[in-house]
Amino acid sequence: MMPGISGLVLTTHIHSMPNTAHVPVIAVSAKSDEASVKDAILFGAVDFVAKPFDFVTLRAKIKKAFEASR
Template identity: 40%
Template sequence: MLELHGITVLHAENGRAGIDTLTTHPETDLILMDVMMPAMDGYTATETIRSMPQYAHLPIIAVTAKAMPGDQEKSLAAGASDYVTKPVDADHLIARIRHWLDLS
């Protein structure tokens, strides 16, 4: 879906792999962080990324299927910039990405 909008997508299976991918691709403009991942969950990965000074202001949009009360607050407390739930509404997600990348 994102690639149809001209967005280059890098994929990682878990938070640790995501951090490794990020550090090897410093040109990354935004992260979609799945909250529920094996090995290292999205909360821990987000906190780890936020602890790296070079990524302190990188937009991170947390994505979760759980959508339980308090999940949004927990994501934002971990350092996420925004929060969307699954199933993802494509138009809403693109709007959030455009907002964080300041695209018109």
């Protein structure tokens, strides 16, 4: 949990601002139930990584997200 703002709200803010609307967001959360994953995607995340995660998986998802955004 982030202090002061949820990741879902932050994702919405990122995508609502013209200078960051193109930035892909990958949700990273300890909550990995189906509803949390669906909510992250619904709010604009391009992918989801459950904690704890391995860095190889995270790196691959980051690379995929940036390649898709070009």
